[in-house]
Amino acid sequence: MRLFLGQRAWMLQRATAVVLLIFLAAAAAMLLAGPRLSYERWHALATSPHGAVLIVVLFAALALHGWIGIRDIVLDYIHPPAGRLLLLGLIALVLIAIVIRVALTMAAHFTTAG
């Protein structure tokens, strides 16, 4: 499991945390300050070139942050190498699938939006 170890993992965990905090603050400001989010406004925002890219970045940051966190937890509590490999492999697969799925979702709407 030599995927993001030691100081690099530590830095990535913090960097993605800050990115996610900025996303959260922006989303909270948009939802709390503005009017009730309508479908039209959400669709226009999410499928705009910047919005679509930002959403993919958001999910990539979530997956990366989640990977480092769950990896620490699995390594702390599960000790047999085979169990670790199986569980971490499965989690990595699901996380990669989620990011690809989100990218495909955004790509689909992006092409129809223009």
Add this chain to the structure above:
Amino acid sequence: MRAPPGSAPKFLNLSQIRFPIGAIASIGHRISGVLLLVTLPLLALALDRSLRSEAEFEALRDLVSAPGRALLLVVVVWAASHHVLAGLRHLLMDMGIGSRLAQARTSAWAAIVAAGVIALAAAVRWLS
């Protein structure tokens, strides 16, 4: 008296370990993190649905109409609140802010209580 080295217990008895407030904030950070990770695929699906049509978008709004799902959402709100607040605490401590014991205990209490209050507010709003 400190136990001599080598006599450290190999098997930890959870009922005999004291959990200071920082430890509770920390284990809560882990538990909430796992909960949020489990929510991630659902979030991706919700994103997809929200963009399909206005009806699907509005259907997501009505998610809290069933008490069972509203309760699940309250759990997610707690997890997100606790994870963000406890995480913010860790980030500040990394920068040397509030890492002294008294301050660290206060901020641990603050994170736990604030997340509880936010979850309670969500429960009052969606479950009543």
